[in-house]
Amino acid sequence: MNRYSLNQATTKYWSLEDVVAASAKADLSWIGLWREPVQEYGVERSTKLVTDAGLRVSSLCRSGFFTSTDAAERQAKIEDNRRAIDEAAALGTDVLILVSGGLPSGSRDLDGARAMVRDGIAELAPYAQEAGVRLAIEPLHPMFCSDRCVVSSLGGALDLAEQFPVEQVGVVVDAYHLWWDADVYRQIERAGARICSYQVSDWVVPLPADTLLGRGMMGDGSIELRRLREACDAAGYDGPVEVEIFNQDLWNAPGQEVFDLALARYGEHVA
Template structure:
Protein backbone atom coordinates (compact mmCIF):
# COMPACT_ATOMS: atom_id res chain seq x y z
CA UNK A 1 0.00 0.00 0.00
CA UNK A 2 1.40 3.38 -0.97
CA UNK A 3 -0.63 6.38 0.09
CA UNK A 4 0.41 9.96 0.66
CA UNK A 5 0.43 10.49 4.42
CA UNK A 6 -0.93 14.01 3.93
CA UNK A 7 -4.22 12.42 2.81
CA UNK A 8 -4.76 10.98 6.31
CA UNK A 9 -7.93 12.15 8.02
CA UNK A 10 -9.04 11.18 11.50
CA UNK A 11 -12.71 10.55 12.04
CA UNK A 12 -13.84 12.11 15.28
CA UNK A 13 -15.32 8.87 16.58
CA UNK A 14 -11.90 7.21 16.62
CA UNK A 15 -10.90 9.52 19.46
CA UNK A 16 -14.30 10.58 20.76
CA UNK A 17 -12.81 11.01 24.23
CA UNK A 18 -11.15 14.18 22.94
CA UNK A 19 -13.26 17.33 23.05
CA UNK A 20 -13.16 19.32 19.84
CA UNK A 21 -10.53 21.84 21.03
CA UNK A 22 -8.36 18.95 22.24
CA UNK A 23 -8.78 17.17 18.93
CA UNK A 24 -7.80 20.28 17.00
CA UNK A 25 -4.76 20.81 19.20
CA UNK A 26 -3.63 17.20 18.92
CA UNK A 27 -4.03 17.26 15.14
CA UNK A 28 -1.89 20.37 15.00
CA UNK A 29 0.86 18.73 17.05
CA UNK A 30 0.90 15.68 14.77
CA UNK A 31 0.58 17.54 11.48
CA UNK A 32 -2.87 16.11 10.73
CA UNK A 33 -4.91 18.38 8.46
CA UNK A 34 -8.15 16.44 7.91
CA UNK A 35 -10.96 15.48 10.28
CA UNK A 36 -14.31 13.77 9.83
CA UNK A 37 -16.89 15.21 12.21
CA UNK A 38 -20.08 13.93 13.80
CA UNK A 39 -23.18 16.03 14.24
CA UNK A 40 -23.81 15.35 17.93
CA UNK A 41 -20.47 16.61 19.32
CA UNK A 42 -20.55 19.47 16.82
CA UNK A 43 -23.95 20.51 18.13
CA UNK A 44 -22.71 20.25 21.71
CA UNK A 45 -19.75 22.53 21.00
CA UNK A 46 -21.77 24.78 18.71
CA UNK A 47 -21.98 24.66 14.93
CA UNK A 48 -20.52 28.09 14.20
CA UNK A 49 -17.94 27.67 16.95
CA UNK A 50 -16.85 24.36 15.45
CA UNK A 51 -16.56 25.86 11.97
CA UNK A 52 -14.39 28.67 13.34
CA UNK A 53 -12.26 26.23 15.34
CA UNK A 54 -11.63 24.15 12.23
CA UNK A 55 -10.67 27.21 10.17
CA UNK A 56 -8.45 28.67 12.87
CA UNK A 57 -6.72 25.31 13.36
CA UNK A 58 -6.06 24.82 9.64
CA UNK A 59 -8.22 21.71 9.58
CA UNK A 60 -10.29 20.54 6.62
CA UNK A 61 -13.56 18.78 7.44
CA UNK A 62 -13.47 15.77 5.14
CA UNK A 63 -16.94 14.41 5.94
CA UNK A 64 -19.86 15.02 8.25
CA UNK A 65 -21.65 12.06 9.80
CA UNK A 66 -24.41 11.52 9.56
CA UNK A 67 -27.63 11.93 7.71
CA UNK A 68 -29.95 9.16 6.65
CA UNK A 69 -32.45 6.97 8.54
CA UNK A 70 -34.89 7.40 5.69
CA UNK A 71 -36.90 4.17 5.81
CA UNK A 72 -39.82 5.13 8.03
CA UNK A 73 -43.33 4.37 6.77
CA UNK A 74 -45.26 6.76 9.01
CA UNK A 75 -45.78 10.06 7.11
CA UNK A 76 -44.97 12.23 10.12
CA UNK A 77 -41.78 10.29 10.81
CA UNK A 78 -40.76 10.72 7.17
CA UNK A 79 -41.27 14.48 7.35
CA UNK A 80 -39.14 14.63 10.50
CA UNK A 81 -36.40 12.57 8.85
CA UNK A 82 -36.32 14.78 5.77
CA UNK A 83 -36.22 17.91 7.90
CA UNK A 84 -33.34 16.48 9.93
CA UNK A 85 -31.42 15.62 6.78
CA UNK A 86 -31.87 19.12 5.42
CA UNK A 87 -30.43 20.42 8.68
CA UNK A 88 -27.52 18.01 8.28
CA UNK A 89 -26.87 19.35 4.79
CA UNK A 90 -26.91 22.91 6.12
CA UNK A 91 -24.48 21.93 8.88
CA UNK A 92 -22.12 20.33 6.37
CA UNK A 93 -22.13 23.49 4.28
CA UNK A 94 -21.35 25.67 7.28
CA UNK A 95 -18.52 23.34 8.33
CA UNK A 96 -17.06 23.55 4.83
CA UNK A 97 -17.32 19.90 3.86
CA UNK A 98 -18.82 18.79 0.57
CA UNK A 99 -19.67 15.28 1.80
CA UNK A 100 -22.51 14.24 4.10
CA UNK A 101 -22.41 10.53 4.88
CA UNK A 102 -25.77 8.77 4.98
CA UNK A 103 -26.60 5.68 7.05
CA UNK A 104 -29.81 4.83 5.29
CA UNK A 105 -31.84 3.23 8.09
CA UNK A 106 -33.07 -0.24 8.99
CA UNK A 107 -36.41 -1.95 8.70
CA UNK A 108 -39.29 -0.09 10.38
CA UNK A 109 -40.76 -1.90 13.39
CA UNK A 110 -42.80 -4.89 12.28
CA UNK A 111 -41.67 -4.71 8.66
CA UNK A 112 -39.80 -7.36 6.67
CA UNK A 113 -39.96 -5.50 3.37
CA UNK A 114 -36.36 -4.77 2.38
CA UNK A 115 -37.30 -3.69 -1.13
CA UNK A 116 -39.89 -1.25 0.15
CA UNK A 117 -37.42 0.23 2.63
CA UNK A 118 -34.87 0.79 -0.14
CA UNK A 119 -37.49 2.44 -2.32
CA UNK A 120 -38.32 4.88 0.47
CA UNK A 121 -34.63 5.78 0.63
CA UNK A 122 -34.73 6.55 -3.10
CA UNK A 123 -37.84 8.70 -2.63
CA UNK A 124 -36.06 10.69 0.07
CA UNK A 125 -32.92 11.12 -2.03
CA UNK A 126 -35.01 12.58 -4.85
CA UNK A 127 -35.90 15.43 -2.49
CA UNK A 128 -32.60 15.75 -0.65
CA UNK A 129 -30.25 15.56 -3.63
CA UNK A 130 -31.20 18.88 -5.25
CA UNK A 131 -31.35 20.58 -1.84
CA UNK A 132 -27.81 19.41 -1.09
CA UNK A 133 -26.45 20.31 -4.52
CA UNK A 134 -27.69 23.89 -4.16
CA UNK A 135 -25.57 24.14 -1.00
CA UNK A 136 -22.45 22.53 -2.42
CA UNK A 137 -22.93 19.26 -0.54
CA UNK A 138 -22.97 15.70 -1.90
CA UNK A 139 -24.83 12.78 -0.31
CA UNK A 140 -22.64 9.72 0.25
CA UNK A 141 -24.67 6.55 0.76
CA UNK A 142 -22.66 4.21 3.00
CA UNK A 143 -23.41 0.48 2.78
CA UNK A 144 -23.10 -1.24 6.15
CA UNK A 145 -22.25 -4.87 6.84
CA UNK A 146 -25.34 -7.12 6.44
CA UNK A 147 -25.47 -7.78 10.19
CA UNK A 148 -26.82 -4.22 10.52
CA UNK A 149 -29.54 -4.56 7.87
CA UNK A 150 -32.45 -5.06 10.25
CA UNK A 151 -31.93 -2.16 12.60
CA UNK A 152 -29.49 0.29 11.04
CA UNK A 153 -28.99 0.07 7.27
CA UNK A 154 -30.87 -1.91 4.64
CA UNK A 155 -28.16 -0.95 2.13
CA UNK A 156 -25.64 -3.74 2.70
CA UNK A 157 -23.48 -3.86 -0.42
CA UNK A 158 -21.77 -1.40 -2.68
CA UNK A 159 -23.90 -2.76 -5.52
CA UNK A 160 -27.06 -1.77 -3.66
CA UNK A 161 -25.63 1.65 -2.79
CA UNK A 162 -24.67 2.38 -6.39
CA UNK A 163 -27.99 1.12 -7.71
CA UNK A 164 -29.59 3.78 -5.51
CA UNK A 165 -27.08 6.51 -6.30
CA UNK A 166 -27.22 6.05 -10.05
CA UNK A 167 -30.86 7.09 -10.11
CA UNK A 168 -29.63 10.61 -9.45
CA UNK A 169 -27.05 13.02 -10.88
CA UNK A 170 -23.44 12.18 -10.09
CA UNK A 171 -22.94 15.53 -8.36
CA UNK A 172 -25.80 14.82 -5.96
CA UNK A 173 -25.58 11.22 -4.75
CA UNK A 174 -22.60 8.88 -4.53
CA UNK A 175 -21.13 6.38 -2.08
CA UNK A 176 -18.87 6.09 0.93
CA UNK A 177 -16.59 3.04 0.84
CA UNK A 178 -15.70 1.71 4.31
CA UNK A 179 -13.37 -1.28 4.51
CA UNK A 180 -14.96 -2.49 7.77
CA UNK A 181 -18.30 -2.99 6.08
CA UNK A 182 -17.17 -4.17 2.64
CA UNK A 183 -13.95 -6.18 3.09
CA UNK A 184 -15.77 -9.52 2.78
CA UNK A 185 -17.55 -8.83 -0.53
CA UNK A 186 -15.78 -10.26 -3.58
CA UNK A 187 -17.88 -8.00 -5.83
CA UNK A 188 -16.63 -4.86 -4.09
CA UNK A 189 -13.54 -4.25 -6.30
CA UNK A 190 -15.64 -4.20 -9.46
CA UNK A 191 -18.18 -1.94 -7.76
CA UNK A 192 -15.45 0.47 -6.59
CA UNK A 193 -14.37 0.69 -10.25
CA UNK A 194 -17.99 1.32 -11.22
CA UNK A 195 -18.20 4.12 -8.65
CA UNK A 196 -15.02 5.66 -10.00
CA UNK A 197 -16.17 5.59 -13.63
CA UNK A 198 -19.42 7.23 -12.62
CA UNK A 199 -17.79 9.92 -10.49
CA UNK A 200 -19.57 8.65 -7.40
CA UNK A 201 -16.71 7.60 -5.12
CA UNK A 202 -17.13 10.40 -2.60
CA UNK A 203 -15.44 9.07 0.55
CA UNK A 204 -13.07 6.29 1.62
CA UNK A 205 -12.83 5.11 5.22
CA UNK A 206 -10.58 2.55 6.90
CA UNK A 207 -11.13 0.19 9.83
CA UNK A 208 -10.02 -3.38 10.41
CA UNK A 209 -12.14 -6.46 11.10
CA UNK A 210 -11.01 -8.30 14.20
CA UNK A 211 -12.41 -11.38 15.90
CA UNK A 212 -13.94 -12.40 18.16
CA UNK A 213 -16.45 -9.60 17.80
CA UNK A 214 -17.28 -7.84 21.06
CA UNK A 215 -20.71 -8.12 22.64
CA UNK A 216 -21.47 -4.63 21.38
CA UNK A 217 -20.83 -5.46 17.73
CA UNK A 218 -21.23 -1.85 16.63
CA UNK A 219 -18.08 -0.91 18.54
CA UNK A 220 -15.94 -3.74 17.18
CA UNK A 221 -13.84 -1.92 14.59
CA UNK A 222 -10.22 -2.92 14.89
CA UNK A 223 -7.13 -0.72 14.80
CA UNK A 224 -5.41 -0.75 11.42
CA UNK A 225 -3.33 -3.86 10.93
CA UNK A 226 -4.91 -5.87 13.76
CA UNK A 227 -7.35 -7.89 11.68
CA UNK A 228 -8.36 -9.48 8.40
CA UNK A 229 -8.58 -6.51 6.01
CA UNK A 230 -6.06 -6.36 3.16
CA UNK A 231 -5.53 -2.61 3.09
CA UNK A 232 -2.94 -2.81 0.31
CA UNK A 233 -5.45 -4.44 -1.99
CA UNK A 234 -8.11 -1.91 -1.06
CA UNK A 235 -5.81 1.03 -1.75
CA UNK A 236 -4.88 -0.37 -5.14
CA UNK A 237 -8.57 -0.73 -5.88
CA UNK A 238 -9.63 2.80 -4.94
CA UNK A 239 -6.55 4.28 -6.62
CA UNK A 240 -7.32 2.45 -9.85
CA UNK A 241 -10.84 3.90 -9.60
CA UNK A 242 -9.33 7.38 -9.67
CA UNK A 243 -9.88 8.31 -6.03
CA UNK A 244 -7.36 10.88 -4.79
CA UNK A 245 -9.25 12.33 -1.83
CA UNK A 246 -8.85 12.00 1.94
CA UNK A 247 -8.42 8.58 3.54
CA UNK A 248 -10.39 8.71 6.77
CA UNK A 249 -9.82 6.32 9.67
CA UNK A 250 -13.06 5.68 11.55
CA UNK A 251 -12.81 3.31 14.52
CA UNK A 252 -15.58 2.48 16.98
CA UNK A 253 -13.69 0.65 19.70
CA UNK A 254 -14.32 0.60 23.44
CA UNK A 255 -10.71 -0.33 24.24
CA UNK A 256 -9.38 2.60 22.26
CA UNK A 257 -11.86 4.96 23.89
CA UNK A 258 -10.67 3.85 27.34
CA UNK A 259 -7.15 5.08 26.54
CA UNK A 260 -5.80 8.61 26.24
CA UNK A 261 -7.11 10.22 23.09
CA UNK A 262 -3.82 11.81 22.06
CA UNK A 263 -2.06 8.47 22.44
CA UNK A 264 -4.67 6.75 20.28
CA UNK A 265 -4.48 9.49 17.67
CA UNK A 266 -0.70 9.20 17.43
CA UNK A 267 -0.94 5.41 17.25
CA UNK A 268 -3.55 5.57 14.50
CA UNK A 269 -1.38 7.89 12.43
CA UNK A 270 1.60 5.55 12.89
CA UNK A 271 -0.48 2.57 11.83
CA UNK A 272 -1.69 4.44 8.78
CA UNK A 273 1.83 5.39 7.82
CA UNK A 274 3.04 1.83 8.34
CA UNK A 275 0.55 0.68 5.72
CA UNK A 276 2.15 3.01 3.18
Protein backbone atom coordinates in the same frame (compact mmCIF):
# COMPACT_ATOMS: atom_id res chain seq x y z
CA MET B 1 0.17 11.14 4.57
CA ASN B 2 -1.40 14.40 3.35
CA ARG B 3 -4.61 12.41 2.74
CA TYR B 4 -4.87 11.18 6.33
CA SER B 5 -7.96 12.25 8.29
CA LEU B 6 -8.83 11.16 11.81
CA ASN B 7 -12.58 10.82 12.14
CA GLN B 8 -13.31 12.11 15.62
CA ALA B 9 -15.43 9.02 16.38
CA THR B 10 -12.12 7.18 16.80
CA THR B 11 -11.38 9.21 19.94
CA LYS B 12 -14.99 9.54 21.04
CA TYR B 13 -14.33 10.83 24.57
CA TRP B 14 -11.71 13.35 23.47
CA SER B 15 -13.07 16.88 23.11
CA LEU B 16 -13.39 18.51 19.72
CA GLU B 17 -10.82 21.08 20.80
CA ASP B 18 -8.34 18.33 21.72
CA VAL B 19 -8.65 16.34 18.51
CA VAL B 20 -8.41 19.50 16.40
CA ALA B 21 -5.33 20.64 18.32
CA ALA B 22 -3.66 17.23 17.96
CA SER B 23 -4.39 17.13 14.22
CA ALA B 24 -2.96 20.61 13.74
CA LYS B 25 0.14 19.80 15.81
CA ALA B 26 0.74 16.71 13.66
CA ASP B 27 0.58 18.97 10.58
CA LEU B 28 -2.42 17.14 9.17
CA SER B 29 -4.70 18.64 6.55
CA TRP B 30 -8.02 16.96 7.34
CA ILE B 31 -10.38 15.99 10.12
CA GLY B 32 -13.66 14.03 10.03
CA LEU B 33 -16.49 15.35 12.19
CA TRP B 34 -19.72 14.03 13.71
CA ARG B 35 -22.93 15.99 14.00
CA GLU B 36 -23.62 15.47 17.71
CA PRO B 37 -20.35 16.90 19.10
CA VAL B 38 -20.41 19.65 16.47
CA GLN B 39 -23.93 20.62 17.52
CA GLU B 40 -22.91 20.54 21.17
CA TYR B 41 -19.93 22.79 20.53
CA GLY B 42 -21.87 24.93 18.05
CA VAL B 43 -21.61 24.78 14.27
CA GLU B 44 -20.21 28.30 13.94
CA ARG B 45 -17.66 27.76 16.73
CA SER B 46 -16.69 24.38 15.27
CA THR B 47 -16.13 25.92 11.86
CA LYS B 48 -13.90 28.64 13.33
CA LEU B 49 -11.99 26.12 15.46
CA VAL B 50 -11.20 23.90 12.48
CA THR B 51 -10.42 26.76 10.12
CA ASP B 52 -8.16 28.57 12.59
CA ALA B 53 -6.21 25.31 13.03
CA GLY B 54 -5.57 25.16 9.28
CA LEU B 55 -7.68 22.02 8.83
CA ARG B 56 -10.42 21.06 6.40
CA VAL B 57 -13.37 18.80 7.15
CA SER B 58 -13.17 15.58 5.13
CA SER B 59 -16.77 14.60 5.88
CA LEU B 60 -19.64 15.14 8.26
CA CYS B 61 -21.14 12.01 9.77
CA ARG B 62 -23.98 11.22 9.69
CA SER B 63 -27.48 11.67 8.43
CA GLY B 64 -30.03 9.56 6.55
CA PHE B 65 -32.21 7.13 8.55
CA PHE B 66 -35.05 7.49 6.09
CA THR B 67 -37.02 4.36 6.94
CA SER B 68 -40.30 4.70 8.81
CA THR B 69 -43.88 3.63 8.15
CA ASP B 70 -45.14 6.86 9.74
CA ALA B 71 -45.42 9.70 7.22
CA ALA B 72 -44.90 12.44 9.83
CA GLU B 73 -41.78 10.73 11.13
CA ARG B 74 -40.39 10.37 7.60
CA GLN B 75 -40.95 14.08 7.01
CA ALA B 76 -39.23 14.93 10.28
CA LYS B 77 -36.26 12.86 9.13
CA ILE B 78 -36.18 14.79 5.85
CA GLU B 79 -36.08 18.08 7.75
CA ASP B 80 -33.27 16.80 9.96
CA ASN B 81 -31.36 15.81 6.83
CA ARG B 82 -31.80 19.33 5.49
CA ARG B 83 -30.27 20.66 8.70
CA ALA B 84 -27.39 18.23 8.27
CA ILE B 85 -26.79 19.53 4.75
CA ASP B 86 -26.72 23.08 6.10
CA GLU B 87 -24.25 22.02 8.81
CA ALA B 88 -21.96 20.34 6.28
CA ALA B 89 -21.99 23.42 4.08
CA ALA B 90 -21.22 25.68 7.04
CA LEU B 91 -18.28 23.45 8.02
CA GLY B 92 -16.92 23.66 4.50
CA THR B 93 -17.19 20.00 3.59
CA ASP B 94 -18.83 18.71 0.43
CA VAL B 95 -19.40 15.20 1.87
CA LEU B 96 -22.36 14.30 4.07
CA ILE B 97 -22.37 10.63 5.05
CA LEU B 98 -25.77 8.91 4.80
CA VAL B 99 -26.68 5.75 6.70
CA SER B 100 -29.97 4.62 5.22
CA GLY B 101 -31.77 3.23 8.28
CA GLY B 102 -32.93 -0.30 8.97
CA LEU B 103 -36.27 -1.99 8.60
CA PRO B 104 -39.12 -0.02 10.17
CA SER B 105 -40.30 -1.47 13.46
CA GLY B 106 -42.31 -4.64 12.88
CA SER B 107 -41.66 -4.65 9.13
CA ARG B 108 -40.15 -7.36 6.94
CA ASP B 109 -40.54 -5.35 3.73
CA LEU B 110 -36.92 -4.89 2.68
CA ASP B 111 -37.81 -3.65 -0.81
CA GLY B 112 -40.20 -1.12 0.69
CA ALA B 113 -37.54 0.15 3.10
CA ARG B 114 -35.07 0.60 0.27
CA ALA B 115 -37.72 2.50 -1.69
CA MET B 116 -38.04 4.87 1.29
CA VAL B 117 -34.30 5.48 1.13
CA ARG B 118 -34.48 6.23 -2.60
CA ASP B 119 -37.41 8.60 -2.09
CA GLY B 120 -35.64 10.41 0.75
CA ILE B 121 -32.51 10.91 -1.31
CA ALA B 122 -34.60 12.12 -4.25
CA GLU B 123 -36.17 14.80 -2.06
CA LEU B 124 -32.83 15.97 -0.67
CA ALA B 125 -30.45 15.72 -3.62
CA PRO B 126 -31.31 19.03 -5.35
CA TYR B 127 -31.16 20.87 -2.02
CA ALA B 128 -27.77 19.36 -1.29
CA GLN B 129 -26.42 20.31 -4.70
CA GLU B 130 -27.49 23.92 -4.18
CA ALA B 131 -25.56 23.91 -0.90
CA GLY B 132 -22.46 22.43 -2.54
CA VAL B 133 -22.77 19.16 -0.64
CA ARG B 134 -22.82 15.62 -2.00
CA LEU B 135 -24.91 12.93 -0.34
CA ALA B 136 -22.59 9.99 0.28
CA ILE B 137 -24.45 6.68 0.67
CA GLU B 138 -22.58 4.38 3.05
CA PRO B 139 -23.39 0.68 2.72
CA LEU B 140 -22.99 -1.20 6.00
CA HIS B 141 -22.14 -4.85 6.60
CA PRO B 142 -25.20 -7.12 6.19
CA MET B 143 -25.30 -7.81 9.93
CA PHE B 144 -26.66 -4.28 10.32
CA CYS B 145 -29.37 -4.62 7.66
CA SER B 146 -32.32 -5.07 9.99
CA ASP B 147 -31.63 -2.30 12.47
CA ARG B 148 -29.30 0.26 10.88
CA CYS B 149 -28.85 0.08 7.13
CA VAL B 150 -30.84 -1.68 4.44
CA VAL B 151 -28.09 -0.82 1.94
CA SER B 152 -25.67 -3.68 2.50
CA SER B 153 -23.29 -3.72 -0.46
CA LEU B 154 -21.38 -1.27 -2.61
CA GLY B 155 -23.30 -2.53 -5.61
CA GLY B 156 -26.58 -1.78 -3.87
CA ALA B 157 -25.37 1.69 -2.93
CA LEU B 158 -24.39 2.36 -6.54
CA ASP B 159 -27.75 1.12 -7.79
CA LEU B 160 -29.25 3.92 -5.68
CA ALA B 161 -26.64 6.58 -6.41
CA GLU B 162 -26.74 6.09 -10.17
CA GLN B 163 -30.36 7.23 -10.22
CA PHE B 164 -29.04 10.74 -9.53
CA PRO B 165 -26.42 13.03 -11.04
CA VAL B 166 -22.89 12.27 -9.89
CA GLU B 167 -22.49 15.75 -8.45
CA GLN B 168 -25.48 15.13 -6.16
CA VAL B 169 -25.04 11.57 -4.87
CA GLY B 170 -22.00 9.38 -4.31
CA VAL B 171 -20.90 6.46 -2.15
CA VAL B 172 -18.59 5.69 0.74
CA VAL B 173 -16.11 2.83 0.58
CA ASP B 174 -15.73 1.73 4.21
CA ALA B 175 -13.27 -1.13 4.47
CA TYR B 176 -14.88 -2.62 7.58
CA HIS B 177 -18.25 -2.96 5.89
CA LEU B 178 -17.14 -4.07 2.43
CA TRP B 179 -13.92 -6.08 2.61
CA TRP B 180 -15.72 -9.46 2.62
CA ASP B 181 -17.53 -8.93 -0.69
CA ALA B 182 -16.08 -10.94 -3.57
CA ASP B 183 -17.40 -8.28 -5.95
CA VAL B 184 -16.02 -5.25 -4.10
CA TYR B 185 -13.12 -4.50 -6.46
CA ARG B 186 -15.33 -4.58 -9.53
CA GLN B 187 -17.80 -2.32 -7.76
CA ILE B 188 -15.06 0.13 -6.74
CA GLU B 189 -14.05 0.35 -10.40
CA ARG B 190 -17.70 0.88 -11.31
CA ALA B 191 -18.04 3.60 -8.67
CA GLY B 192 -15.32 5.79 -10.16
CA ALA B 193 -16.14 9.47 -9.64
CA ARG B 194 -18.94 8.60 -7.23
CA ILE B 195 -16.47 7.66 -4.48
CA CYS B 196 -16.79 10.39 -1.86
CA SER B 197 -14.75 8.83 0.93
CA TYR B 198 -12.56 5.88 1.79
CA GLN B 199 -12.75 4.92 5.49
CA VAL B 200 -10.47 2.49 7.26
CA SER B 201 -10.41 0.33 10.37
CA ASP B 202 -9.88 -3.42 10.71
CA TRP B 203 -11.96 -6.57 11.20
CA VAL B 204 -10.91 -8.37 14.37
CA VAL B 205 -12.34 -11.55 15.87
CA PRO B 206 -14.10 -12.47 17.99
CA LEU B 207 -16.58 -9.65 17.60
CA PRO B 208 -17.83 -8.11 20.84
CA ALA B 209 -21.42 -8.58 22.01
CA ASP B 210 -22.16 -5.09 20.69
CA THR B 211 -21.10 -5.64 17.08
CA LEU B 212 -21.24 -1.90 16.41
CA LEU B 213 -18.04 -1.62 18.48
CA GLY B 214 -16.22 -4.41 16.66
CA ARG B 215 -13.83 -2.32 14.60
CA GLY B 216 -10.14 -2.72 15.30
CA MET B 217 -7.02 -0.68 14.78
CA MET B 218 -5.47 -1.01 11.32
CA GLY B 219 -3.14 -3.98 11.21
CA ASP B 220 -4.88 -5.92 13.97
CA GLY B 221 -7.28 -7.79 11.71
CA SER B 222 -8.07 -9.34 8.35
CA ILE B 223 -8.52 -6.51 5.85
CA GLU B 224 -6.23 -5.71 2.91
CA LEU B 225 -6.51 -1.99 3.59
CA ARG B 226 -3.79 -0.85 1.21
CA ARG B 227 -5.19 -2.96 -1.62
CA LEU B 228 -8.60 -1.35 -1.16
CA ARG B 229 -7.02 2.10 -1.04
CA GLU B 230 -5.11 1.39 -4.24
CA ALA B 231 -8.35 0.22 -5.90
CA CYS B 232 -10.04 3.49 -4.92
CA ASP B 233 -7.04 5.41 -6.27
CA ALA B 234 -7.20 3.49 -9.55
CA ALA B 235 -10.90 4.35 -9.81
CA GLY B 236 -9.98 8.04 -9.63
CA TYR B 237 -10.45 8.82 -5.95
CA ASP B 238 -7.66 11.03 -4.59
CA GLY B 239 -9.42 12.53 -1.57
CA PRO B 240 -8.97 12.08 2.18
CA VAL B 241 -8.71 8.66 3.80
CA GLU B 242 -10.56 8.63 7.13
CA VAL B 243 -9.65 6.49 10.10
CA GLU B 244 -13.01 5.70 11.73
CA ILE B 245 -12.94 3.15 14.56
CA PHE B 246 -15.73 2.29 16.99
CA ASN B 247 -14.04 0.34 19.76
CA GLN B 248 -14.71 0.67 23.47
CA ASP B 249 -11.15 -0.20 24.50
CA LEU B 250 -9.78 2.52 22.24
CA TRP B 251 -12.38 4.99 23.45
CA ASN B 252 -11.32 4.28 27.04
CA ALA B 253 -7.63 4.82 26.25
CA PRO B 254 -5.95 8.26 26.43
CA GLY B 255 -6.86 10.23 23.33
CA GLN B 256 -3.30 11.17 22.42
CA GLU B 257 -2.21 7.54 22.68
CA VAL B 258 -4.93 6.45 20.25
CA PHE B 259 -4.19 9.41 17.97
CA ASP B 260 -0.50 8.51 17.74
CA LEU B 261 -1.18 4.80 17.21
CA ALA B 262 -3.74 5.44 14.46
CA LEU B 263 -1.35 7.73 12.60
CA ALA B 264 1.46 5.19 12.80
CA ARG B 265 -0.72 2.27 11.73
CA TYR B 266 -2.11 4.25 8.82
CA GLY B 267 1.42 4.71 7.55
CA GLU B 268 2.16 0.99 7.96
CA HIS B 269 -1.02 -0.50 6.52
CA VAL B 270 -2.85 2.06 4.35
CA ALA B 271 -0.60 4.77 2.87
